Amino acid sequence: MPPNEIDTVLDQIRAHGGRITTARRLVIGVLLDTHEHLSAEAITDIIRTEHPEVHLTTVYRTLESLAAIGIVAHTHLGHGAAVYHLGEIHQHLACEVCGALRDVPVSVLDDLRATLERDHSFVLHVGHFALLGRCAEHAADEVTSTSDG
Amino acid sequence: MPPNEIDTVLDQIRAHGGRITTARRLVIGVLLDTHEHLSAEAITDIIRTEHPEVHLTTVYRTLESLAAIGIVAHTHLGHGAAVYHLGEIHQHLACEVCGALRDVPVSVLDDLRATLERDHSFVLHVGHFALLGRCAEHAADEVTSTSDG
């Protein structure tokens, strides 16, 4: 984790009156390091290999705090735990067969947003739920609903 | 519940080797009657006003059976219980503020589907997650995330 990146996040926490603790450093570190989408439990497992004293509850609360500041967001990929990620809101494409996850800019939904607003007076918010379907590799498979979500 | 409608469903259950029981009649009856999107618990509560012996577990198992036949589907509207509905798969628009739910045909997603397939080789499946946002009445409200989902 490049010190500059983590310091930026820590500064944001301070700016919002939050305190810098070991647990918070570790959570942010994992998210910066992996740059993947991890569940609270997965984050905790990684932290615990080095710091077994950090509790799942604390990770949840840290993620909650970071979400309140707007630093992290979570998404639902299907049935099962939510996954957390740093940075900009984006849209997720999740393969129902293999679980492959792909991030796409929210702009792919611009047309849909315009349509919904025009035809249904509905203002779309994006990113909270993944879009489910099949990745290229599994597009031709039977429909067997592995992680239907 | 019009007898013809319920009989159609019962016939489909028989055709798949399932048995017709009081609990199943009641679950289907509630879904046909209300024509709304109800959680398993909500369905059970309605049934129990007249038939307190019907158990939540049975309702879950009935819904599972009906889903296997393709008669019901469930959707996630946000955080909280999934909601079940009879009939065609459709897309749901859920208001984060008031919870208002609106059904729209899956065809609103046709353009998005084409875009995702062309640009990301991703085959979109629809209906399992609602699209979240604001209904006309709450489009102008502050973003306070009531039922963010």
Place this chain on the structure above:
DNA sequence: CTGGCTGCAAATTATTTGCATAATC
């Protein structure tokens, strides 16, 4: 030194599973 944060236990919510009994075909 004080209020925010943590650890731990326990509660909650949504759903699933095991098993003996009951009801359907």
Place this chain on the structure above:
DNA sequence: GATTATGCAAATAATTTGCAGCCAG
């Protein structure tokens, strides 16, 4: 009469809450 479905209890998974002590600011 052979299965399938049900009732009830209990397990599971994901997340939240309560509370006393700890620690950052």
